[in-house]
Amino acid sequence: MAVDITIARPELLQVAEAVAREKMIERDEVLEAMEQAIQKAGRAKYGHEKDIRAFIDRRNGEVKLSRWTEVVEAEPVENEATQLSLRIALKIKPGIKIGEFIIDPLPPIDFGRIAAQTAKQVIVQRVREVERGKQFAEYKDRVGEIINGIVKRTEYGNLMVDLGRAEALLRRDETIPREAFRNGDRVRAYIYDVREEPRGPQIFLSRTHPGFLAKLFAQEVPEIYDGIIEIKAVARDPGSRAKMAVISRDSSIDPVGACVGMRGSRVQAVVQELQGEKIDIIPWSGDNATFIVNALAPAEVTKVVMDDETRRVEVVVPDDQLSLAIGRRGQNVRLASQLTRYDVDILTEAEESERRQEEFRKRSGLFVEALDVDDVIAGLLVTEGFTSIEDLLGVEDEELAEIEGFDENVAAELKRRAQGFLDQREVELDEKRIAMGVEDAVAEAGGFSPSMLVALGEKGVKSLDDLADLAADELIEILGTEAIDEDTANAVIMAARAHWFEGEGAAEPADEEAAGEAASANDSNA
Numbered sequence: 001m002a003v004d005i006t007i008a009r010p011e012l013l014q015v016a017e018a019v020a021r022e023k024m025i026e027r028d029e030v031l032e033a034m035e036q037a038i039q040k041a042g043r044a045k046y047g048h049e050k051d052i053r054a055f056i057d058r059r060n061g062e063v064k065l066s067r068w069t070e071v072v073e074a075e076p077v078e079n080e081a082t083q084l085s086l087r088i089a090l091k092i093k094p095g096i097k098i099g100e101f102i103i104d105p106l107p108p109i110d111f112g113r114i115a116a117q118t119a120k121q122v123i124v125q126r127v128r129e130v131e132r133g134k135q136f137a138e139y140k141d142r143v144g145e146i147i148n149g150i151v152k153r154t155e156y157g158n159l160m161v162d163l164g165r166a167e168a169l170l171r172r173d174e175t176i177p178r179e180a181f182r183n184g185d186r187v188r189a190y191i192y193d194v195r196e197e198p199r200g201p202q203i204f205l206s207r208t209h210p211g212f213l214a215k216l217f218a219q220e221v222p223e224i225y226d227g228i229i230e231i232k233a234v235a236r237d238p239g240s241r242a243k244m245a246v247i248s249r250d251s252s253i254d255p256v257g258a259c260v261g262m263r264g265s266r267v268q269a270v271v272q273e274l275q276g277e278k279i280d281i282i283p284w285s286g287d288n289a290t291f292i293v294n295a296l297a298p299a300e301v302t303k304v305v306m307d308d309e310t311r312r313v314e315v316v317v318p319d320d321q322l323s324l325a326i327g328r329r330g331q332n333v334r335l336a337s338q339l340t341r342y343d344v345d346i347l348t349e350a351e352e353s354e355r356r357q358e359e360f361r362k363r364s365g366l367f368v369e370a371l372d373v374d375d376v377i378a379g380l381l382v383t384e385g386f387t388s389i390e391d392l393l394g395v396e397d398e399e400l401a402e403i404e405g406f407d408e409n410v411a412a413e414l415k416r417r418a419q420g421f422l423d424q425r426e427v428e429l430d431e432k433r434i435a436m437g438v439e440d441a442v443a444e445a446g447g448f449s450p451s452m453l454v455a456l457g458e459k460g461v462k463s464l465d466d467l468a469d470l471a472a473d474e475l476i477e478i479l480g481t482e483a484i485d486e487d488t489a490n491a492v493i494m495a496a497r498a499h500w501f502e503g504e505g506a507a508e509p510a511d512e513e514a515a516g517e518a519a520s521a522n523d524s525n526a
Contacts, residue, residue, distance in 0.1 A: 013027075038056075038063060039052055042106065051067065065107075066106055068102075069083065071084055071102065072085060084102060135165065135201050139201065144192075145190070145191050146188060147190075147205070148188050149163045149164075150185070151183050154181075156172075159171075159172075168204070171204070175207050176275045210236050230246065231244060232247055237331055237334070238274075239277055241277065241335065243282060243295060243339050245284035247283065247284040291340055292313055292340050292342060298324060299325035311343060312342065312343045313342045315347070317346060326346055363378075364382050380406070389421055392415055393419060400414065429453070433450060433453040433454050433457055438457040438462045441464045442496075452483060464499060472489040
């Protein structure tokens with residue numbers, strides 16, 4: 001775009017109109033860019049430190065150049081180039097007030113070759129900034145849409161896509177494996193991000209994003225577009241396989257059937273766009289166990305054991321279904337995990353049975369050794385759900401006596417032996433703690449159990465200073481999340497640090513209270 005500032009003044013408006021039409025921006029924005037260019041040339045001639053301003057009349061294109069000087073009260077003024085004291089200003093223009101400006105008209109500038117080139121650069125830069133701002137404003141609200149474009153060029157494997165009024169980037173890792181585009185090819189992609197960067201707004205496209213698949217179905221399935229069917233979750237292995245969970249808000253409409261379409265017409269249209277990617281459409285369920293079973297389709301599931309706190313789930317399948325449940329290279333279970341947001345472990349019925357038997361033997365052996373009982377009694381305790389010696393002390397004698405083959409005498413004797421075993425173990429752990437050199441002060445600071453103290457000693461935490469040097473997450477890592485939480489860990493560490501500040505005064509009551517709470521919490525966790 002060439003701009004000759006020495007042209008007749010009315011032609012400035014014609015140039016502004018032409019540029020505005022070409023760049024699809026407002027004429028005033030182009031004229032403002034021209035004014036900035038003239039101002040820059042004026043400052044180059046009259047002094048960069050001066051406040052030179054230009055104005056182009058919007059009706060006839062007349063250019064006015066002037067110097068502005070602000071009236072201030074201070075004398076002497078801070079900046080002589082742009083300020084004038086009120087005392088002097090009143091002599092020039094009686095009645096003028098502080099904060100107003102004295103405006104001195106300047107003669108028109110005769111632009112030389114270099115000045116004209118500089119002005120052109122200023123105008124081009126300003127117009128480009130306005131154009132980029134309009135692009136960002138237009139596309140920032142279109143994140144999550146599918147858009148069509150034409151491949152303009154390739155840079156290091158990344159595609160630059162012409163969207164008509166903007167240019168977007170489709171990175172190589174955002175394209176489906178094995179698909180290739182050449183310059184001039186039409187491409188359909190998903191806008192997943194629009195960012196404003198120093199070089200202008202950047203529009204990022206993707207063909208591997210889960211949202212791309214969801215939006216393709218919204219275009220093919222009217223029920224999704226109308227909100228009757230909702231896509232709850234999508235997991236993809238781009239170009240290979242995908243799983244999509246759907247639910248219908250109308251009980252008379254089958255969400256899976258509606259997405260598949262007559263003879264698979266709807267799903268096939270999406271499959272073709274995704275280069276043959278196989279799509280499993282499954283019904284979503286609010287019951288997590290049911291949802292996980294659905295997500296592992298086409299494999300059959302016989303049992304699900306869930307842990308909602310850690311978001312882990314064990315799934316038991318028949319022996320002949322193991323390979324189907326896992327899928328090629330673990331694809332089926334991986335997609336099911338992404339879809340449900342649970343870590344899924346697959347076990348066969350034989351593996352689960354063997355593991356259960358091993359757990360049974362291990363727990364039975366614990367009771368046999370600790371309580372000095374035979375395998376039958378130990379087996380009964382495990383069958384009733386007891387997993388540790390502490391569990392025995394947590395129930396009433398009457399409840400224990402209700403186990404088949406037990407009576408009150410047996411129950412009382414078992415609890416006596418359990419208490420004796422725990423007392424003996426505590427003595428042994430305490431002796432081990434002393435032998436390791438863990439000081440009594442450490443136990444007093446946190447109210448730790450003997451087993452906790454041994455765990456600390458094994459990690460080199462033997463003195464109050466060692467404990468005070470720990471961070472909360474380090475203490476939790478040593479003792480385990482079941483034994484101590486973050487608040488308790490912080491309170492224990494602060495209590496351990498109290499002796500560092502003894503010279504500055506006693507510990508704050510709040511800290512002492514926190515340490516007391518920590519001790520009681522540890523007693524209950526031990």
